[in-house]
Amino acid sequence: MARFILxxxxxxxxxxxxxxxxxxxxxxxxxxxxxxxxxxxxxHVLERMRSYYGLDQPLPVxxxxxxxxxxxxxxxxxPLKKDGFTVNEIIAESLPVSAVVGGVGLLFALxxxxxxxxxxxxxxxRVGDYVASSLALVGICLPTFVIAPLAIAWFALExxxxxxxxxxxxxxxxxxxxxxxxxxxxxxxxxxxRGGMLEALNQDYIxxxxxxxxxxxxxxxxxxxxxxxxxLVSYLGPATAGILAGSFVVETVFGLPGLGMHTVAxxxxxxxxxxxxxxxxxxxxxxxxxFLSDIVQYWMNPRLRAGGLGASL
Amino acid sequence: MRFFRSVRTxxxxxxxxxxxxxxxxxxxxxxxxxxxxxREDFAARxxxxxxxxxxxxxxxxxxxxxxxxxxxxxxxxxxLFEGLVSYDPSDDTKxxxxxxxxxxxxxxxxxxxxxxxxxxxxxxxxxxxxRDFVYTYQRMLEPRLASxxxxxxxLLKNGQAYNEEKIRDFSQVGVKAPDDHTLVCTLEIPAxxxxxxxxxxxxxPVHGPTIERFGSMTDRFTLWxxxxxxxSNGPFQLKSWRLSHSVVVEKNPHYWDAAKVSLNEIRxxxxxxxxxERAFRGHRLHYTYTxxxxxxxxxxxxxxxxxxxxxxxxxxxxxxNVTHPPLDNPKVRRALALAIDRxxxxxxxxxxxxxxxxxxxxxxxxxxQPPDLLSFDPADARAxxxxxxxxxxxxxxxxxxxxxxxxxxxxxxEALQDMWRKHLGITSIEIGNREWTxxxxxxxxxxxxxxxxxxxxxxxxxxxxxxxxRKGDSNxxxxxSQPDYDRLLREAAVQPTVEGRFAKLREAEAILLGxxxxxxxxxxxxxxxxxxxxxxxxxxxxxxxxxxxxxxEP
Numbered sequence: 001m002a003r004f005i006l007x008x009x010x011x012x013x014x015x016x017x018x019x020x021x022x023x024x025x026x027x028x029x030x031x032x033x034x035x036x037x038x039x040x041x042x043x044h045v046l047e048r049m050r051s052y053y054g055l056d057q058p059l060p061v062x063x064x065x066x067x068x069x070x071x072x073x074x075x076x077x078x079p080l081k082k083d084g085f086t087v088n089e090i091i092a093e094s095l096p097v098s099a100v101v102g103g104v105g106l107l108f109a110l111x112x113x114x115x116x117x118x119x120x121x122x123x124x125x126r127v128g129d130y131v132a133s134s135l136a137l138v139g140i141c142l143p144t145f146v147i148a149p150l151a152i153a154w155f156a157l158e159x160x161x162x163x164x165x166x167x168x169x170x171x172x173x174x175x176x177x178x179x180x181x182x183x184x185x186x187x188x189x190x191x192x193x194r195g196g197m198l199e200a201l202n203q204d205y206i207x208x209x210x211x212x213x214x215x216x217x218x219x220x221x222x223x224x225x226x227x228x229x230x231x232l233v234s235y236l237g238p239a240t241a242g243i244l245a246g247s248f249v250v251e252t253v254f255g256l257p258g259l260g261m262h263t264v265a266x267x268x269x270x271x272x273x274x275x276x277x278x279x280x281x282x283x284x285x286x287x288x289x290x291f292l293s294d295i296v297q298y299w300m301n302p303r304l305r306a307g308g309l310g311a312s313l
Numbered sequence: 314m315r316f317f318r319s320v321r322t323x324x325x326x327x328x329x330x331x332x333x334x335x336x337x338x339x340x341x342x343x344x345x346x347x348x349x350x351x352r353e354d355f356a357a358r359x360x361x362x363x364x365x366x367x368x369x370x371x372x373x374x375x376x377x378x379x380x381x382x383x384x385x386x387x388x389x390x391x392x393l394f395e396g397l398v399s400y401d402p403s404d405d406t407k408x409x410x411x412x413x414x415x416x417x418x419x420x421x422x423x424x425x426x427x428x429x430x431x432x433x434x435x436x437x438x439x440x441x442x443x444r445d446f447v448y449t450y451q452r453m454l455e456p457r458l459a460s461x462x463x464x465x466x467x468l469l470k471n472g473q474a475y476n477e478e479k480i481r482d483f484s485q486v487g488v489k490a491p492d493d494h495t496l497v498c499t500l501e502i503p504a505x506x507x508x509x510x511x512x513x514x515x516x517x518p519v520h521g522p523t524i525e526r527f528g529s530m531t532d533r534f535t536l537w538x539x540x541x542x543x544x545s546n547g548p549f550q551l552k553s554w555r556l557s558h559s560v561v562v563e564k565n566p567h568y569w570d571a572a573k574v575s576l577n578e579i580r581x582x583x584x585x586x587x588x589x590e591r592a593f594r595g596h597r598l599h600y601t602y603t604x605x606x607x608x609x610x611x612x613x614x615x616x617x618x619x620x621x622x623x624x625x626x627x628x629x630x631x632x633x634n635v636t637h638p639p640l641d642n643p644k645v646r647r648a649l650a651l652a653i654d655r656x657x658x659x660x661x662x663x664x665x666x667x668x669x670x671x672x673x674x675x676x677x678x679x680x681x682q683p684p685d686l687l688s689f690d691p692a693d694a695r696a697x698x699x700x701x702x703x704x705x706x707x708x709x710x711x712x713x714x715x716x717x718x719x720x721x722x723x724x725x726x727e728a729l730q731d732m733w734r735k736h737l738g739i740t741s742i743e744i745g746n747r748e749w750t751x752x753x754x755x756x757x758x759x760x761x762x763x764x765x766x767x768x769x770x771x772x773x774x775x776x777x778x779x780x781x782x783r784k785g786d787s788n789x790x791x792x793x794s795q796p797d798y799d800r801l802l803r804e805a806a807v808q809p810t811v812e813g814r815f816a817k818l819r820e821a822e823a824i825l826l827g828x829x830x831x832x833x834x835x836x837x838x839x840x841x842x843x844x845x846x847x848x849x850x851x852x853x854x855x856x857x858x859x860x861x862x863x864x865x866e867p
Contacts, residue, residue: 032750036757037382040787041461044477048459052533082556083375084538090556149591157595163355164595165588167558255584255592257557270750 012287019283020070020276024063027272034080034270053080066276076277081269087277090262095281097167098246098258100174105182106243113186114229117193121228122220124198132190139187148180148253165255177254181247185239192235197228226300233300237293241285245278354596360846360865363577368589370602372557373581376538378517379453382461384769384856385602387514389581392562392860393545394517397427397446397496398508402862403851405626405773406679408508409859412441412518412546413496421807422503429494434567435520436543436550443490448521448530451483457531464787465515465771468507470499502806505814506774512857513771520544548574548861557583575864593619593842599865600850601842606721609665609840619842622666623852626675627769627837628778629667631714631729635830636792637762639710644701646829649763650687651694652736653729655834662724665840670833673825674778677854681775681815686826687833691736698737706738712762713745717752722765725834756790769837773855775818776802782825793830 035041035049050056054065069075076087085093113136120132155176156164162176163169200206201224209219246260259278266275298304359366370385378390391400399411413427433441450469453460454476467473470487474480487499500507510516521530523544528535536542543551548570549562560581564574584592586605592598604612604620612620639645655669668675672683695705703709714729716722726744733739747755756764770777780786783802784794798821805817825831839856848864 030751032748032752032754034750035461036750036753037461039382040757040790042464042476042787044456045459045461045463048456049461052457052459078534081374082372083377083380083533084373084554085556086534093556149587152591152595157591163597165584165592165597166582251557252585253588255582255588257555261557268748268750 008291012284012291015287016070016280016283017067019279020067021063023276023279024066024272027270027275028059030270032270034272053078066273070280076280077273079266079271079274081266081271081274087273090274091259091277091281094246094257094259094262095244097256098251098260099244101177101181101250101256101258102243102246104174104178105180106185106240108179108182109185109189112182113189114193114232116186116190118197118220118225118228120190120194121197121201129194133194136187136190136194139183140191141187142183144180144184144247144249145253147183148177148250151176151180152253167256177250177256181243181250185243188235188239189232192232193228196231197224200224200228203227230297230301233293233296237290238286240289241282245282245285356596356599356844357846357867360599360844361867363575363865365576365579365847365860365863365865366597366599367579367581368584368592368598368600368602369560369581370583370585370589372583373554373560376543376551376554376560378514378519379449379458379460379462380533381514385581385583387857389560389562390514390517391547391857392549392579393543393547393551394519395433395547395568396513396517397429397511399861400512400853400857400859402849402859403853405854405857406677408512411512416508418505418507421809422505422507423500425498425500425507427496427498429496430569431494432569433546434569435546436565436567437520437523438567439520439522440493441518441546442493443496444493445518445521446496447488447490449518450488450516451486452519452521452524452530453515454483454486455531458533460515462515465510465513468500468502468504468510470501472501504806505811506772506776509772509774518546520546549576549579552578559583570861574861576860579860590842593844599844599847604840604842606663606665606840612842618845620840621843621852622838622840624668624675624854625769625837625839625856626677626773626854627767628670628673628675629767629834629837630670630673631832631834632756632761632764632766632791633830633832634759634762634764634792636759637712639701639703640712640762642701643828644697645703646832648694648698648701648737649733650829650832651690651697652732653832653834654689654732655687656689658725658728659835662728663721663835666838667835668838670835673822673831673833674775675836675854677773680773681818683775684819684823684826686823694736695738698739703739706734706740709737709739709741711741711743713743715745715747715752715755715761715764717749717765718746726765759790759792763832766831767837770855775815775822779818779821779825782830791830793828795824795828798824
């Protein structure tokens with residue numbers, strides 16, 4: 001186990017360096033300057049700005065300077081377009097907002113998606129399946145930028161249950177964005193659960209369990225579910241990271257101070273330090289949740305367990 | 314309303330049902346009362362508490378007047394800081410004394426003396442002195458600070474030289490403090506409009522000891538901008554700053570004119586367009602920074618009392634790269650300009666009451682009037698194009714109309730494309746579309762044929778529109794220059810009278826409009842929503858409101 005975790009840690013480090021380098025290269029290749037504005041800045045001032053942020057250094061020096069700050073100080077530096085906060089501060093302030101909205105959204109998605117998927121699988125090719133599957137499909141197909149304004153128009157502006165924008169009231173402000181964000185994932189989770197369950201229900205051990213006279217409910221929820229959720233668990237690794245790292249659309253429409261908004265703004269503004277910080281955070285989340293999903297799969301899947309962690313993963 | 318109806322029906326019925334109705338009426342009264350409490354929405358409650366909720370379009374880049382560049386940032390700066398001269402609440406052309414009680418100039422308008430009021434205080438209680446201004450202007454021009462707006466201070470003698478490191482001794486720059494309450498500015502050129510210029514954000518003072526406490530004069534990034542550390546001299550002081558959330562400022566008790574400040578607090582929110590409009594509809598804002606054009610019609614019919622559309626001192630135009638054939642031919646440029654039906658564009662596309670541009674500089678009431686030289690004249694346009702060698706657009710080499718990604722710009726670009734096809738027979742024009750940052754670098758590097766542009770004035774004077782077309786100006790970016798034009802601008806600067814100066818500027822602008830390195834389209838308006846509680850928010854050409862005078866009446 002220790003060896004497994006160590007090797008995973010090492011792999012993660014390599015991946016993170018790769019991510020850092022990729023963002024670095026892509027930003028250097030993208031056209032436009034972070035310091036350009038509608039009104040021109042004199043060239044000697046531009047020169048000074050570039051040197052202030054170390055952008056006049058040779059590329060390998062810039063690359064190493066940023067990377068070593070991450071490796072040895074966990075320091076993302078200072079953003080190019082915001083003079084009041086460090087990259088670390090921006091992420092520390094915005095990630096919790098995204099994480100709350102994403103976390104609740106994910107719980108909602110799991111709480112509705114899994115039952116919906118199980119139900120659809122149990123009612124395969126019957127009306128119940130069609131209704132549940134259509135519901136899931138609607139969740140997937142309706143883009144957030146359509147659902148979010150509609151939800152605000154109805155629940156906030158018409159009924160007045162929530163504030164239409166903002167992050168001020170800790171009792172209510174997370175509810176609507178979480179539900180909107182969760183709706184999309186709910187659809188996916190239901191479909192994946194349905195697929196996994198259908199496959200599980202075809203297994204011989206299920207037929208055996210049924211023929212031995214176990215109740216349908218017990219077979220479905222105790223024996224089949226464990227097997228049926230395996231595909232979902234592997235999907236949830238990257239999906240959780242994505243949902244926690246924030247959604248640009250949800251954050252923009254609801255006016256939330258989350259990380260998703262900073263990520264897109266940083267890409268648009270060519271703010272390399274901030275974008276690198278945001279992407280690295282996202283990378284760490286992906287690696288962590290993939291790791292977690294591997295552990296959970298190992299725990300859920302007897303066949304993997306028999307082979308031992310190191311061998312199977 | 315529900316309550317009254319219940320009471321009325323109760324009176325008409327028999328005793329038992331009257332009892333029931335009475336009970337119901339009571340219930341309705343209670344619930345109605347509760348609902349009544351809830352009915353006082355957030356914005357109304359804030360209005361009662363003297364808290365103004367403003368949409369401000371985006372996050373501030375900084376809370377340091379020497380580092381900010383955007384319009385939204387300067388809105389916050391104006392609440393926190395006060396310059397030598399301040400903003401009149403209802404008239405842009407007027408000069409409202411700020412830190413300076415009075416000022417005067419020498420006869421040729423090159424030396425300006427400001428007399429600072431002795432009562433001006435920083436938010437930590439320390440007096441605001443002329444040395445603070447000298448410190449600030451040195452910081453602004455300090456090459457290592459790399460302030461994006463440093464060029465605003467090039468008006469000061471040797472300001473540019475110091476910023477470009479041609480001289481190292483700041484005492485040679487034209488700003489002096491002979492005593493604590495006198496500031497003398499010596500200018501590079503005569504500028505009768507200098508008091509208008511010093512209203513601008515880039516001339517606002519900062520508190521030197523605070524800056525130095527958290528770093529050096531030239532550090533762009535220090536903790537002095539944080540709540541608790543931040544020191545300012547305006548009607549308000551910083552209370553909190555949360556990224557992508559809000560900037561909150563509260564009344565500054567040390568402000569010299571604090572008795573006049575009516576608001577207790579202002580909150581600036583960074584919501585974007587549609588989010589902002591929803592926030593307004595949901596009673597979370599008193600004022601929106603913008604209003605998307607397609608929502609204007611809706612407010613015009615449904616709640617016109619909330620909508621305002623006002624002239625704004627800005628010009629929407631297209632830059633023409635005069636080094637690219639066939640656009641190097643002035644006749645071609647003139648033909649293109651004459652074939653633009655500007656009225657149709659503002660009536661059918663922008664629809665926010667913009668004025669079709671008949672010149673480049675927008676007119677200002679009681680101020681400068683541009684020469685009226687552009688009209689929609691398809692016949693003349695066709696003739697000019699034929700003279701240039703392309704009768705009916707035949708053999709006209711194509712060019713690309715460059716825009717930054719936006720539905721609104723695309724609609725205008727398509728209208729131009731269509732007008733040039735219809736009136737000139739030119740069918741070979743393409744629309745190129747870039748996202749903002751790329752667009753800007755292509756314009757600066759002159760890798761375009763014709764590119765969209767907008768120019769919003771920094772201060773109320775035609776110089777802010779005309780200076781940029783001088784040879785070598787970093788905002789020119791068209792490849793166009795004209796010795797006569799530059800000469801007229803220089804002559805205008807030394808005119809003893811305003812009328813004389815404007816006459817020279819009009820002559821210069823006539824040259825610009827004759828040669829047309831630009832295709833003006835319209836003069837801006839601002840459309841926004843504002844709640845009736847906000848008082849004294851008057852139409853201003855530069856949209857620089859002095860928050861000291863804003864009141865909230867619930």
